[in-house]
Amino acid sequence: MSFKKGKEIIEYRNYYLPSHFPLVFLSGPKWKISDIPSERLHFHNCLEIGICHSGSGTLRFCNGQEIHFFAGDITCIPRNTPHTTFSDPGTNSRWSYLFFDPRQLFIDLLQPNSPLFFLQEDVKKYIIPAQPSTNISFLAQASIQELSLPSANPILVRSYLFTLFTEIMHFQSKQPVPTAMEKETRRTAGSNILRVAPALDYIEDHYMNQFSMETLANLCHISLTHFRRIFQEVMGISPLHYLNSVRITKACELLTNTNRTILDIAEATGFSSLSNFHRQFSQMVHLTPSEYRKQVLSGNPEGQNPSIIRYTGWMEP
Template sequence: MPRKKQPIIEYRHYSLPIHFPILLLSGERWKISDIKSEHLHFHNHLEIGICHSESGIMEIKGESVPFKAGDVTFIPRYLPHTTYSSPNEASLWSYLFFSPEDLFQHSFKSSAYSYFEPNLWAIKGLNCILNREEHPRIYTLATSVVEELKQKNPFYQESAYGLLLSLYIELLRIHSRNEPLADQETQHNLKGDLVISPVLEYITKNYMSPITIDFLADLCHLSTTHFRRKFHDIMGTAPLDFLNSTRIEEACKQLKSTDASILSISEQVGFQSISSFNRCFSRLMGKSPKEWRKGAQSEVQSAKASILEFTGWM
């Protein structure tokens, strides 16, 4: 019996603004084509999407789930998926990207930290799409956040934060009611699709600590050789290069938002020497840390891939 072909999975890295870490993608350019991608993709932040027009299909967790205008989608980070419109249509979307753990850490009690994002293996694909008729409050809150961020009236950040917190709590409530344990076959298939997710989670939270390739391979229960190959197939880069790009991006945030010395920042993000930090920073950013800080733009520059490099948009 022939083996089932494994999907190709792309990693899409979105950089958040420093002082108000919520990214909004909205407007006429965010139309999804009706051509089904051969690749799945996943993000480094939680995604909330609002379908404004037309219809289509979202492929997620081995399911083909239909969507239509008025639906709100809720995709935790590191969950592979793809979306395409119905034939001869181009669905229009708005997207919100943010990290609940970073954004809401002061709004939740410490005992609630484990609930920042649902268990990837327990979520059913069907529960990632919420329609307007059954969940009118979800739709109202999501569209209200988008409008606040678009219009930028006085105190819009405070208003958007409160609305997004309310929206996120509503989403957690829904998923806490719909969280049966995934069957073993589903868990096996998902972990095969994204076996490296424990490493992505670990690097996101522990990039500042010393990390070895053997330790990362152990997190995935793979040999070092197999882990290197699997990681590169999915991420398009080596594990330690991904770690360093994570460190450099965090360094960019600190260079822009603080007056800390370059030496102090290099140590805080995990580099063992200022020389290795300078070399890595210059290779990824095209400038020295000192030059970059002097000419930093209004938004943090990303050390990783831009969303504009990816296909599937009209």
Template sequence: MPRKKKPVIEYRHYSLPINFPVLLLSGERWRISDIKSEHLHFHNHLEIGICYSDGGIMEIKGESVPFKAGDVTVLPRYLPHTTYSSPGTASLWSYLFFSPEELFQPSLKSAYSTFEPNLWRIQGKNCILNKEQYPKVHALATSVVEELKQQNPYYQESAYGLLLSLYIELLRIHSTNETLTEQDTEHNLKGDFVISPALEYITKNYMAPITIDYLAELCHLSTTHFRRKFHEIMGTAPLDFLSSTRIEEACKQLKSTDASILSISEQAGFHSISSFNRSFSRLMGTSPKEWRKGAQSEAQSAKASILEFTGWV
């Protein structure tokens, strides 16, 4: 009997705008085909989607969950999924990407820490909130999208307040859901999602010394198995992913501050300026100094270069 073909999983990396770290993807381009993709994908930020028309199926870690117009989807980072519309239709969506701990830390202080680190445990039907049962979630999500699309005076302040209210509503909803037992969690971490703890740790601690052995231990894998599994899912080695994460953070600082290159390299986790310059040039194709000069133009993006370098979709 032939072995079941394993799904290909793609990592979609989004760089958020520096001045207001919320990314909106909206418009006619974001119609979802009725052809089921053979690839699952996941993101580096929390994704909130709004379905405006038609319906279909969302595959979430092997579970098929139906969606319809009016539904709001809440997909934690690092959760593999794919979406396809009902036969003969093309559902229309808007998507919001942001990292709650980055955006709301000043407002929520320690509150976000009780939710976001465990959000990747949410699966299946818990990711889809329908308009009838959760009208407030739908109203807040659509209002954020409209603010970001229209960009009226003070739209960022308004969008921030709406997003904060939306996030608090999600906190309330998921805090009342039955939490997974330790046994359930261990079961869910087996398979393609097993490297999630390592991704989460790198995202939050990229500036600190990190070893592959420690990342493997977080995932309850041997170092050899962890290396192989990480490369299989991410298309790159663990230390290359760590370096890319550090370089992207450095790009944000180079573009938005006047801090010295040495200071930025240290904040990003590099032990020496020569190591930083070497890694930066290899990844971005130019030196930090030259990139900073060109970064005054919005045409230059850390995201494009990093994605091209690593082969991530």
């Protein structure tokens, strides 16, 4: 989903984070970044931690801010932060990426009101240099090495990631407070994205509950009409369509990974009636929920996905 902001194109990427292990891991020789600056900035629904293995280049934001990166650097990009990355001329930098939602991944390790969760939304330094942040670099590399194993241990991975996350947030807490001008620059950058960000966050956290579009508009402090217009402009679809797409994505996960009944899954993903669930599911997936489950399980007899999701190459815009 993308929209144009003047001559600038900004794209929303919704990474699917499975509930049994809410992490997406991108790594390997195919994950190289071109030296051609993309016309598209993008933002996503979760925290991004990137590790630059080789090369150098630029991290660009929609306010025109550019930060140079080098091999060994760690990037920390909060959700709903438009950005793009490109390598220096004539080179291709190689990366590994971790996408996850700390609130989900560490749900039993931290209190819901932990300051660490609020720090991740207010990152002061997007690039963490390899030196002197040796602890962060070590933990990032350890996480990647374990995740790269064919039978990665989820318990060990989560332990590494929890320590990595706390170290990064500790690093962020020691950074200087942004000046008033820097705060204003961040506030105005991608202003329409920032205006609907509370709605995106709320949908991600409360899709299983019943709520109105007025609730989302109120969270964004704008009228319902204005909210619908801006949301459509930013996301390319209506707020209700987006909400239903999130619910259907979660339903697909439950159909694949659990033995729960169709009715239970409909209720667990926020649908008020079984008939509405069937209708929305069929429109988006072009199969009924039962047909989808049968098709998925026929190709996966045990009805289980890998414990950790991996991708093997660069994703198309």
